[in-house]
Amino acid sequence: MYKNHLVIVFAIDHYNPLGVIRSLGENGVRPIYIAVRHRVELGVKSKYASKVHQVDSVEEGYTVLMENYGEVYKTGEKPFVLFSDDKSVGYFDTHYDEVKERFITYNANNTQGRIMEFMDKKNILDLAKKHGLKVLDSYVCNRGEVPEGIEYPVITKDINPNAGGWKSDVFVCHNEEELKVAYGKISSPVVMLQKYIEKKTEIAFEGCTVNKGQSTLIAIESTYKYAIPAYYSPFMTCKSLHDEKLKASLEGMLAEIGFEGIFEIEFLVDKNDEKYFLEINFRNATWSYAATRAGMPLPYIWVKGMLNGKIDRDDYKEVPGGFTAMVEPIDYAKRIELGLSNPWEWLADFKKADCGFYYSENDLEPFYEMVRNWDKLS
Template identity: 35%
Template sequence: MVRNKVIVLGFNHINALGIVRSLGEESIKPICVLYGSKSGMIFSSKYPSIVVHVDTVEEGLKFILDNFLNECLKPIIICSNDETASIIDKNYSKLKNDFYLPNAQIDGRITALMDKIIISEVAEQFGFVSPKSVLIDKNDSIPDDMVYPCFTKSIMTIKGGKKDVFLCGNKVELADALKKVRSDKILLQQYIDKKNEICLQGLSINSGKQIYIPFIEKFFRFTKNEFGGYVYFEKFENQKEEFRNNVHKLIEETQYSGLFSVEFLVDKSNNLFFTEINFRHDGFSYFTTTGGANLPYIWCKSLVNNSLEIEDVLLKDYFTGMNELTDFFQFVRTKKISVQKWINQCIKADSHLLYNKKDLGPLFHTLKSFIVLALNKYLLNHK
């Protein structure tokens, strides 16, 4: 039983919704401190005890410090995106005596490890191979030996995110992409013709000395430059021992305590490529709750008891999940699959990120928003 207050700090988005639902299903009503939209998914969920909107992540941290210092039981902070994970990391020394929080023992270490080149170098110590990459200033000349196709990526997600991701087939396309990116420095990365993508969602405590990864996540379908939205899960313990051990060693090397996900690409020849670690709750992590491993709740219990609390966990051998919005827009709206096929697969999926029969508010809010948007568009076009 967790009696401590749990604070979800992050962006008002589906990632935070997964945390809120996972905690709510264990009778924890989290305090949500969110920036972004002033209404939406989290505001419509039945699980939060309170939802506070702030304009910036800095205001969110200030709200927490102003209202939750000197509690009888140390509150637990869970981050839902990279920006909040970074600000908590940079203020670790200031926060550690009054809160349980994700950390890597010293201020700024997590933020440094968000750098894709740095974390790739760490991963190489344990036998993982990363796609070939080169870091350039966006105003630099394009390297003459650049291999195409290639991706442009922000060196750190918090500095550019998905808006800096472009798939470029030649030098002209790359030059055009560099005019659009927001980051001053940009990573040019080898394009991997992927057979699949792999994601490992887990948690660690005691500076990475105790690690729990319940499942390996793979994709039924995906696009060339994005994760897909329709996935399946198998037990991580059934993977090769060397792979499992190397993943554990990698997390331990970071000295990280918190929720995380590790991402890989698999090419058409079954070669594995490490891409990054997300040092915060993963957007698809709610699926693992459906599979029997409620990672946010397990992490909270483990923090309070200073020991990994997984004795009562019963895992499914196999299950499926669907991020309905992502999958619909990637594959139905682009006519890659039929509406009927998508509906059948959506109904049969074991877990969903938006639809939840125990918490229908976020679904109704989203549908209402789409109806209003479509109606406004129709009226605008028929003036």
């Protein structure tokens, strides 16, 4: 509870909501957790969750939320609801008119469906161009269509993160034949074909925003220590954002959308160090807990900022460029698989990392659960 407001984390169980729960719990707020069952129990094992409801779907979780907490606002303060996956965000955004009088939660201009509007990859790329950011050439088409004049290679993406199989719909195609084969495996009915370039790295910015995007904190800028084609790297270096022009563009986009919530903004960096905007995730993202370990617990800062109407300047902390974070089982699997490390080198990096996404010396049970389920999580 924060100032008599219940705080509820609603998410598909994963190390991402585990980070949200820890970010709140380490700051004296023990949230209620509505957990949609996934591969392994993680957030539900955290000592910081005050109460856990386990459900089998986002829809069932929504029913549990409404039945147990939907009337709290009538006799007390509105509960907060925080998210860390696209499906939950999208579901609540399409039901926002029903929840906005009952809960304080992520929204865009207090308007139902507006977050979903900018989950659309074409809409968000158009907005990025409007705010002066470079984007990759892209085509939007129905699954099976081959646009005239398309230049290969291309990478396939769902038009929005809830449209198909997400990462399972991502393919790099070097010619029309490969594209047609990919179409046979893609589940989304509408597909974005984007120019594929060999990346040097990716950048992810973690932050939160209140007052319809008018007050924003961009906490960390994460870059990957090694590149994996068509995949993210689970070992990263974090630092502060000092590019004021880029910062102004990102804040301008969030203000135009009118977003209130926790976010991640992703860029691709090519071999010439050119940055290309990719997308905004309108939710707490996987790397957010690194910001907590760097002194900026975004879930706690967002809850506080929503009540205050602004984010306190003192909530910003400078992050030294050598700060490292690691998704332990995935990083081990990828680095060994790619021949980038041996087990002893990896163990040394694990011990030196400033942030683990499973390991926390003050909340060990999720880490033990990771060890017991290593093969499922790597």
